[in-house]
Amino acid sequence: MSSASTDFQDPGAVKSAGVLETRLIDIARERFAGEVWGRTALLSRGVSDFSDVFSAGAVDELVSRRGLRTPFLRVAKGGSTLPESSFTSPAGVGATIPDQLDDTALWRKFADGATLVLQALHRTWDPVAGFTSRLSSELGHPVQANAYITPPQNRGFDDHYDVHDVFVLQIEGTKRWIIHEPVHVDPLRSQPWTDHRSEVAEAAQGQAYIDTVLEPGDVLYLPRGWLHAAQAQGEVSIHLTLGVHNWTRHALAEQLAQAALAALCEDPVMRGSLPLGVDGPEEELAVIRERLAAAVLQADTTSAFQRSRRGQARPAPLGPVAQLAAVQGLGPGSLVRLRDALEARLEGSRLSTRVGWLDFPATDLPSVERLLDGGEHLANDLGIELVERLLRAGVLLPAGN
Incomplete structure (x- = not known):
């Protein structure tokens, strides 16, 4: 059996590749990679309808019905972030956690001009999670998602830069974006904009590189370090920011x-030890x-890099009840597939994934390699004992889940 390593990232994303080119940019992927990525801003008009990914209805459900806690939401007004205590409270009998979102307090602040920032939507809203997972697999860099909901004629944050690349997806309403070139090119995560506050303020007074109003379906790409500020226009603005946490x-x-x-x-x-009396x-x-x-x-x-990659994101969801049913009902005709977004890697006889590693005898390796294609497989073709082991480990899921 060959000991050559086999890489695999998110089989579902590989099959439906093209999120970047078909939904986020209006130029060819190759041109984006060679001329834009990490170099300059790009505005793409009307590239996609994002209603399948996020919406105003999603905002209301997340805020009022999901029992979210901080830090899954921030509130900002006039360039400052408001204290969490001003929009959280205990949730009542049986859920006395003190930092759950208070929808009444949030409504009052929103009505008073505050921007709501729903953070880490790749963990709380399934359509966003699927979208960011596919994009991350295409880019080779981790991706997170935040939503910004701004009342008419208001802005949440002053001019600043991010320490990660962003794709801004306008979902609903309109928002004016003013973009300036960097004062500190390619900042690391340890080099926030506040380290260059005066230079940022001065540059923001100069001529803009881009001054435009985003409408639903528009996408703006900004490399890390590019200065930006945005203000909602005559109606509520909802935009999704996909943050690309670049490997450097x-x-x-x-x-x-x-x-x-x-x-x-x-x-x-x-x-x-150094010599005695050394100066x-x-x-x-x-x-x-x-x-x-x-x-x-x-x-x-190489191993450290792969461990870091696996540790910077989570695999696709796994339902414990459905998983137990799959184990208990396992038979020769059961269809199974590799769990998405596992970052699975077979090196020799060891399979490393985001949920741990497993060693296999040589007789199982051909079946393990077949699983890495991301397709659906009959349990009988792979081996019932192997499939049960991988189901129990959370590496395989029943097909359709």
Whole structure:
């Protein structure tokens, strides 16, 4: 059996590839990748109807019926975020959690001009979760989703930049966006806009790179670092922001350095104490640099990178009741499939996923490799015992779930 690794990311997304090109941009994917991605802003008009992803009805349901808690919602007005205590309260008998959303308080603040920010919708609203999962698989970077609901003629936040790329999807209403070029190109997550507050304020007074009103179906792409501010026009504006948490060379350098330092723990010379009475490290630095450089050259960060990728998102939902029924009703004719968004990777005899790893005997490896195609398979074709093991591990789901 070959020990070559097999990568697989979100089989459902691979089959229906094209979220980026068919719903978010009005140019070819290849041109976006070569000329736009991480380089410049892009405005695409009327590229898609997003009513299947999010809507005003979704906002009302999430706020009033889902029992959401902070930090799944923020409230902002006049450039400032309001204290959580001003829009949360206990939920009554049997649900006395003190920080659940208070829909009455939220209504009053919204009516007074505050923007509601529904955060992490990729965890709380299924259509958004599916959309972001497919986009993440296409981009190769984790994606999150927030919704911004702004009353007419109001704005939630002043000019600022984000430390991740964004796709802004206008859902309902209209909103004027004013975009300026970066004052700090490609900021890392440790370099927020507040570190450059004065430069941001000064740049925001200059000529805009883009000054436009987004209408439903429009999409705006902004690389991290690009300055932006937005104001609703004559009606309630709802837009969805897809935040792309970019993998950077700096992040890979951090992993490489960590792997090298871990290896140097086994080097007796590096564990040794500095000489007695040493005034400074200068005379030791040559040896340290030499051994650190050698450790960096030998370090293998592939496994660390894959673990980090798997840890930055969650697999597709798994219903415990349906899963138990699948295990108990398992038979030769049962149809099963690999769980979506597992980041499954077979290396030798080990399958690593977002829900853990499993080792297999050589006789099972052909069936495991077949599962990585993302299709549906008969339990009898794979082996009943193997399928039961993978169902119990949360790696397989019954087909149709």
